Amino acid sequence: MKRSFGEKLFTVINTIILVLLCVVSVYPYLNQLALSFNDGMDAISGGITIFPREFTLENYRTVFIDPNFLAAARVSVIRVILATILGLLVTYSAAYGLTRRGLPYRKQLTLFLMLPSYIPVGTIPTYINMRNLGLINNFWVYILPGLFAFYNMVIIRSYLQELPPEMEESAKIDGANDFTIMFRIIFPMSLPVIACVALWISVGAWNDWTTTLTYVTDRELHTLQYLMMRLVKEAELANSMSMQQTMSKGAEVKAKVTGDTVKAATLIVTTIPILCVYPFLQKYFIKGINLGAVKG
Amino acid sequence: MEKTMEQTLVNEKKRTKFKEIKKYKGAYIMILPAIISAIIFSYLPMYGIIMAFKNFDVKLGIWGSPWAANHGFEHFMAIFENPEMFKAVKNTIWFGLVILFGGYPFPIILALMFNEIRSKWFKKTAQTIAYFPHFLSWIAVIGLVYTFLAKEGPFNQLMVSLFPSWEPVNPLMKSEYFLEIMYISHLWKNVGYSSVVFLAAITGVDPGLYEAASIDGCGKLKQVWHITLPSIKPTMVIVLIMSLGGLINVNFEQVYGLQNAFTQLDNEVIGTLVYRQGIMGGKYSPTTAFGLFQGVVSLILVTTANWVSKKVTDQSIW
Numbered sequence: 012m013k014r015s016f017g018e019k020l021f022t023v024i025n026t027i028i029l030v031l032l033c034v035v036s037v038y039p040y041l042n043q044l045a046l047s048f049n050d051g052m053d054a055i056s057g058g059i060t061i062f063p064r065e066f067t068l069e070n071y072r073t074v075f076i077d078p079n080f081l082a083a084a085r086v087s088v089i090r091v092i093l094a095t096i097l098g099l100l101v102t103y104s105a106a107y108g109l110t111r112r113g114l115p116y117r118k119q120l121t122l123f124l125m126l127p128s129y130i131p132v133g134t135i136p137t138y139i140n141m142r143n144l145g146l147i148n149n150f151w152v153y154i155l156p157g158l159f160a161f162y163n164m165v166i167i168r169s170y171l172q173e174l175p176p177e178m179e180e181s182a183k184i185d186g187a188n189d190f191t192i193m194f195r196i197i198f199p200m201s202l203p204v205i206a207c208v209a210l211w212i213s214v215g216a217w218n219d220w221t222t223t224l225t226y227v228t229d230r231e232l233h234t235l236q237y238l239m240m241r242l243v244k245e246a247e248l249a250n251s252m253s254m255q256q257t258m259s260k261g262a263e264v265k266a267k268v269t270g271d272t273v274k275a276a277t278l279i280v281t282t283i284p285i286l287c288v289y290p291f292l293q294k295y296f297i298k299g300i301n302l303g304a305v306k307g
Numbered sequence: 308m309e310k311t312m313e314q315t316l317v318n319e320k321k322r323t324k325f326k327e328i329k330k331y332k333g334a335y336i337m338i339l340p341a342i343i344s345a346i347i348f349s350y351l352p353m354y355g356i357i358m359a360f361k362n363f364d365v366k367l368g369i370w371g372s373p374w375a376a377n378h379g380f381e382h383f384m385a386i387f388e389n390p391e392m393f394k395a396v397k398n399t400i401w402f403g404l405v406i407l408f409g410g411y412p413f414p415i416i417l418a419l420m421f422n423e424i425r426s427k428w429f430k431k432t433a434q435t436i437a438y439f440p441h442f443l444s445w446i447a448v449i450g451l452v453y454t455f456l457a458k459e460g461p462f463n464q465l466m467v468s469l470f471p472s473w474e475p476v477n478p479l480m481k482s483e484y485f486l487e488i489m490y491i492s493h494l495w496k497n498v499g500y501s502s503v504v505f506l507a508a509i510t511g512v513d514p515g516l517y518e519a520a521s522i523d524g525c526g527k528l529k530q531v532w533h534i535t536l537p538s539i540k541p542t543m544v545i546v547l548i549m550s551l552g553g554l555i556n557v558n559f560e561q562v563y564g565l566q567n568a569f570t571q572l573d574n575e576v577i578g579t580l581v582y583r584q585g586i587m588g589g590k591y592s593p594t595t596a597f598g599l600f601q602g603v604v605s606l607i608l609v610t611t612a613n614w615v616s617k618k619v620t621d622q623s624i625w
Contacts, residue, residue: 018527025420026429032417033436036499039451040439042461046454057459101340108337115327120338127349131602134578135585135595136355139369144347159344189333218444221560225586236444243450244567271454278450285442292442293435 040282047071047276051253051269069267070276077252079230079238080277087217087235090153094216095209101158103205106167107193112176128161134225141226148229153222157215163208170204171197207295210288217284235281242274249274359383359596375592382596392580392597399576399601402486402562403554406493411550413498415543418505419531437499445560448496452488452565453479479565482573488565493558501546508542509535544622551612552605577601 041061046054050065058064074080105124109117146152174197182192198205220236227233242249249270285292328335354369360379361372375381386392417437424430440448456462456479463475478484516534525533536543559578566574575583577597585594617623 021527022423022425025423029420029424029429029433029437032499033433035495036436036440038461039455040443043451043454055459057457058464060461101344104337105341108334111331111334113327114331114334115324120342124341124345127345129606130349130353131599131606132349132352132356133595133598133602134581135591135598136352136358138586139355139358139591140348140352155344156348159341164341189337193337214442218447220444220446224563225582236446239450240446240564243446243453243564271457274450275454278447282443282447289439289442293438 043275043278046272047279049272051267051272054272055269067267070272071280073253073268073273074276074280079233080235082231083233083235083238086150086153086232090150090234091213091216093154094157095213097154098158098160098163098212099205099209102160102163102208103167103198103201104193105159106164106171107197109164110168110171111189124159124161124164138225147226148232149226150232152226153216153234157212160212163211167201167204167208170201174200203295206291210292210295214285214288214292239274239277239281242270242277246270356595356599358592359599361592363592363595372592382593383600385593386597386600391575392593395575395577395580398574399555399557399578402489402557402576405486405490406557407550407553409490410494410497410501411547413494414501415505415539417498417502418509419535421502421506422509422535423527434499438503439499440496441500443496445496445558446564448492449561449564452492456488479567480569482570485565485570485574489561492565493561504542504546505539508539512538540620541622544616544620545624548609548612548616548622548624552609554608555601555604 038061042059045059045061045063047070048066048068049059049063049070050067051070053065108114109121111117141147141152141156146155178196178200179192182196187195218236220234220240223232223234223237224240227237242252253268253270253273357369358372359382360375361369362375363369363372367373377384386396421430421434424433443451454460456477458475458477462478463473466473467475478488512535516538517530520530520534555577557576557578559576559582562574562576563579563582566579578601581594581598584590585598613623
């Protein structure tokens with residue numbers, strides 16, 4: 012089919028706009044990447060694009076020897092691992108339990124789990140509750156409150172409902188109990204949806220910093236995202252981090268790092284894990300969205 | 308006689324029900340952790356809502372604290388009398404309006420544009436890049452914004468090269484640009500990802516419709532207007548309903564992250580004020596009331612929109 016001049020023109024303009032959008036979407040990140048590899052003193056004059064002008068690894072060295080950074084990285088990693096494993100366990104087993112055919116009181120139980128999503132409790136009552144539970148300045152505040160997520164359960168449940176029932180039934184005849192069936196038969200069959208929800212939980216846990224802001228003052232429990240928040244919002248903090256590095260190197264070495272370049276290096280290190288799982292994220296998140304859209 | 312028959316029947320029924328439940332013991336044990344989790348972290352804090360109607364004193368506990376004045380509604384009336392709180396309400400609604408209606412059309416337009424791309428490779432690459440910012444945390448995005456808008460940063464560089472008389476300035480330090488920065492950073496982070504739902508809906512449109520239209524001599528624009536948009540109307544309506552709660556629920560992470568010593572006072576919203584006065588300042592009762600007010604209004608907005616939409620377009624989320 013021949014295309015008219017107008018259509019060709021449209022295609023060209025459409026492509027140009029989308030290319031521009033792509034440039035706008037990645038430029039700030041690439042700029043930050045260049046800054047993180049650039050000499051701090053040199054960067055003060057500005058003008059850095061997407062390539063470093065005076066290449067150095069000094070910024071990253073500063074970040075990786077900072078004890079606060081290392082402690083925060085440890086908390087973040089442990090938190091993500093525990094939150095993902097335990098969260099999946101609770102959410103998945105609830106989803107499986109609720110898909111059992113003929114389960115008495117299924118409706119009531121589902122309603123009980125769903126209702127809280129519609130009741131606006133608010134920040135302060137939640138905070139007081141955490142305090143009564145002894146979760147202020149407690150590592151478990153990162154794990155326990157998020158163990159069960161209704162939306163994730165709905166996603167898993169709708170996947171389980173599509174599975175063929177024969178396998179389950181034959182296992183039952185062989186005398187397997189509920190838990191064996193869940194872990195040995197249903198679990199391996201539902202790996203796609205588990206990967207999706209696992210990514211979902213872990214990215215959420217990795218990116219979260221308001222939990223620390225609200226419930227944690229203890230320095231030892233700060234996370235990477237929280238550290239970055241302080242670096243972004245408190246210029247003095249980043250400056251003092253770079254000062255320490257300069258001082259430890261002795262007077263003869265010129266200041267190679269500044270608050271801005273150290274901040275850039277921290278931001279890159281903090282976002283690298285997201286970048287690494289991004290290909291999977293894109294695949295599964297979008298699947299999840301579409302599933303969510305269908306199931307409403 | 309009849310009565311005992313009835314009794315045994317009831318007993319029998321009870322027993323079978325009990326047997327049923329026992330048969331599903333495993334399933335109940337599997338659901339139990341979720342139930343406990345919901346009780347402790349979702350139902351238990353509901354009790355704390357009472358604080359909104361009291362003058363909460365930590366030493367007296369929630370129940371022991373005295374009731375607030377004006378039949379317990381003192382703190383709700385304060386929302387409209389206290390200038391700081393009232394300003395936060397106004398800011399929240401204004402920011403919410405701009406972000407909701409100013410941001411709503413773009414993901415739809417973007418989805419339409421993606422849909423017109425014929426090259427599979429280009430489409431996939433462009434999508435991959437456009438969705439990327441969504442997966443960064445808000446604070447990472449704000450870190451990028453700070454670098455981008457710095458006095459020597461890319462923004463001022465660009466402005467100087469476009470307008471030689473441009474005086475480099477950091478807009479983050481000027482309270483009057485706060486909303487613009489919020490709006491643009493919101494679009495930057497979310498526009499690509501928000502288009503996914505619409506793109507999925509567009510892909511689902513029957514291609515036969517387009518063929519018929521093009522035989523009838525309908526151009527591209529007319530096809531979009533008469534076929535694509537009406538076909539994805541359900542998705543458009545549902546997304547709109549779900550985001551209406553955002554009219555009084557501005558993203559806390561974004562506002563808190565962007566605020567600094569120069570811009571904080573003028574740009575306080577409900578969420579940030581609750582954090583500062585409640586969690587930092589210990590004024591628990593007034594801030595509980597403030598948060599409850601926000602939550603209830605948000606719920607009313609979504610329910611009303613849902614109801615209206617059900618009547619008018621037959622689309623609803625419940």
